[in-house]
Amino acid sequence: MKVLITGGAGFIGSHLSEKFLNEGKKVVSVDDLSTGSYENISHLTNNKNFQFVYETIFNETVVDRIVSECDMIVHLAAAVGVELVMSNQVKVIETNIHGTDTILKIANRYRKKILIASTSEVYGKNDKTPFSETDDFLMGATINARWSYACTKAIDEFLALAYHKEFNLPVIIVRLFNTVGPKQTGQYGMVIPRFVKQALKSENITVYGDGNQTRCFCHVTDVCQALSKLLYSPKAVGEIVNVGSNYEITIRDLALKIIKQTKSKSNIKMISYEKAYQSGFEDMLKRVPDISKVKKLVNFVPVKSLEEIIYDVKDYMLKTGRY
Numbered sequence: 001m002k003v004l005i006t007g008g009a010g011f012i013g014s015h016l017s018e019k020f021l022n023e024g025k026k027v028v029s030v031d032d033l034s035t036g037s038y039e040n041i042s043h044l045t046n047n048k049n050f051q052f053v054y055e056t057i058f059n060e061t062v063v064d065r066i067v068s069e070c071d072m073i074v075h076l077a078a079a080v081g082v083e084l085v086m087s088n089q090v091k092v093i094e095t096n097i098h099g100t101d102t103i104l105k106i107a108n109r110y111r112k113k114i115l116i117a118s119t120s121e122v123y124g125k126n127d128k129t130p131f132s133e134t135d136d137f138l139m140g141a142t143i144n145a146r147w148s149y150a151c152t153k154a155i156d157e158f159l160a161l162a163y164h165k166e167f168n169l170p171v172i173i174v175r176l177f178n179t180v181g182p183k184q185t186g187q188y189g190m191v192i193p194r195f196v197k198q199a200l201k202s203e204n205i206t207v208y209g210d211g212n213q214t215r216c217f218c219h220v221t222d223v224c225q226a227l228s229k230l231l232y233s234p235k236a237v238g239e240i241v242n243v244g245s246n247y248e249i250t251i252r253d254l255a256l257k258i259i260k261q262t263k264s265k266s267n268i269k270m271i272s273y274e275k276a277y278q279s280g281f282e283d284m285l286k287r288v289p290d291i292s293k294v295k296k297l298v299n300f301v302p303v304k305s306l307e308e309i310i311y312d313v314k315d316y317m318l319k320t321g322r323y
């Protein structure tokens, strides 16, 4: 079994590569190292079942050859992170739409099963709790760049479903909720690596808005377990599936928890969204997944607690010095 992982040197891709190699599969990891990093996968490069290809997924000649030689595809390559979305809009839109378009076209050419990573952002401003897969996609005005990311991912979903309906291509769409753990960088906005880094350096913990917005955080090893199960589930083909934890916490409580757990001397500093991002920025105030579908399909429930997540992130940062 040989799996192509696009974005294989990214945070989730590198964990998934490791998992597949441990299970005896072969992995071809394609990554342009734009947000991923070689350090994420350097420990895998001596494994004879692992191949790293430093390339963008827009290179159709290279991707065509790799897809023809693989059994399945996990498409994770994307521009991610709210900060990146706000500061690099053209790149985000082009990468997410053109990248998925390219990989779907080639997957269809060789009739290869493909799992596509989408995002909980596609629920947008919908204030329902929890979000289930058939809920509405509710976007803000297009002058708010944040929503461009959700729109690109929604287009990816439409395109994948269209390939499934029109050409019977085996596709699985996974909506990832906040996925966290070792190797994730805070560089593009992600809150847990940021707060843990700030706590370890005794810097102020930067809570945006009033801190009452909530998120549910899922350990990357749990997420990889769900992705792997879904990839091998015939029942998941043609489906959209939420993957994440449903343990909800406010960002202010998250900051307090991280300060306590790391025994940090940091203080909390409240920062307006306007200062953190730009004027008119809209946050999602609540984001809780309904995870009954993934449980029903592949009997998945996340097992790692928020304490374990914080511990693992802290441990990784201290051991590697990457913070």
Ligand code: UDP
Binding pocket: 081, 082, 178, 189, 190, 191, 192, 194, 195, 206, 207, 208, 209, 213, 215, 251, 283, 284
């Ligand atoms: N956030 C924060 N301080 C930071 C980074 C993020 O308060 O330094 C907040 C952010 O405004 C959001 C939440 O933490 O409400 C989660 O942000 P992240 O970028 O990790 O994920 P997303 O917004 O995509 O859920």
